[in-house]
Amino acid sequence: MYSKFLNLEQEKQDRIINAAIKEFAQKGYERASTNEMVKAAGISKGLLFHYFGNKKQLFLFLFDYCCRILAEQFYQKINLAERDFFTRIRQAVMIKMELLTTYPDLFTFIEEAYLEDSAEVKVEVDKKVKVLSDANFGKVYEGIDFSKFRDDMDIKKVLKIITYTFEKLSEEMLSQAKLSPTHHIDYEKGFQEAEVYFEIFTTCFYK
Structure with a gap:
């Protein structure tokens, strides 16, 4: 399509994006x-729609683009050889803070997309968010040493508790x-609150 x-x-791609x-x-x-977009990019409105069809397709293209760039950077930086669950998650949090500093506009766009109420794009964005969440859930937990968790714990239920907690914090x-x-979005405050839960979960669920 694109x-x-x-x-x-x-x-030229970068200017338009x-x-x-x-x-x-x-x-x-x-x-x-879109008038402001083409003015800033130095192209005609006709060309913009020639490339993307309409405003909606441009928005969805950019959502995929921003998510892909940030995911590529994230997985280049995270150490998936680290097998301790909470060390890995803390590492993920620090990388996110670093990416926030490096790519503020991309994060701002994604934040607005998550908060978007427009019926024209909301359904598609929500579907994309679910797919991304499911994919990243599995990858971030890959290779974790679950032997550190207490033997009397159901690991699947523990991971659900932890996941639901942080999903609720995000919400x-x-x-x-x-x-x-x-x-x-006050990420610093969110990360500080997350750290409190890290400590609680480590005490409750680790041997």
Whole structure:
């Protein structure tokens, strides 16, 4: 679907992507202006729609693009040879903080996409989020040394408890951001709260 765009020289692709990401991140899907995007990218509106078809397809393309870039960077940095469950998860948290600093616009766009209420894109985004969550769940836990957990524990249930806890924390962070005028997600506060749960879970579930 996007072959014409992907055949462009990289510099032009980057200009279009960066302009569109910034506009969507700042204004959300409904209020984002394709006129502003093409102005910032230095192309015509006709060309933008020639490459992507419409605003919705552009938005969904960018969501996939941002997730792919961040996932590639994340898995390049994380040490999947680390077998301790909580050490690995803490490592993941620190990498996320590093990526937040390196790619702030990508994270802002993804945050807005997660919070997006527009019926035009919400269903598709929610489906993509579920697929990503399921895929990353398995990969992040791959190779973990579960022998460190107490013998009287059902590991599957323990992982569900931990996963549900952090999913709930994420939901609360998103809800708070949605109520905020800036839609800013306080990751530092979230990571500090997560650390409290890490300590509790280590005490409860490890031998």
